[in-house]
Every structure is written in C-alpha cells, then in structure tokens.
Amino acid sequence: MRRGDASGRAAASALRIGHTVGAALTATRPLGAAEAPTLAVGGGLLVVLGAVAAWEPALLAYPVAAAGAWVGVTLLWAAWRATRPPQDQNPPG
16 A cells, blocks of 8 residues: 555545534534544544644644644745746757
C-alpha cells in the first residue's frame, strides 16, 4: 500500500464524519441507521476533545496555534505567489 492511499482514505473518512455530524447539528437532512456509528464516533471524539480542553488546555491550544500558524504562512505564500508574474515553464530552446 502506498502512503498516499492511506492519507486519501483518512481524508475521505474525516470528510464523511464532518458531513454526517454537520447534518446532525443543522438538521439539513434526515439521518439513517447507517450513519449512527459515524455519529457515535464523532460524538465520542468531541466529548474527549472537550475533556482534554477542560483538564489540560495547553494540550489543545498548542496544536491549534501551530495549525493556525501553518495555515497563515501557507496563505501568505499563496498571496505572494499570486502577485508574481507567471514563470515560463518551458523556455524556448
């Protein structure tokens, strides 16, 4: 198995959980019995996350701060690249 395959499956699973939990919170569509395990996992993860945040806020704050800084640097990099003229990838020759 390639490394990209596993990360793609993990991303798809996270999106599926996010869509199901979002639908449960906003009541945008009816949920079926097949989505109950996904809701249980999402609910359990949120309870654990809340407990960690209550007892050890630094365990949650530092990773969130690092992720925020990473996204910020990525956005700044994208903005800088967007202002530069396009580079010719295939120079004549």
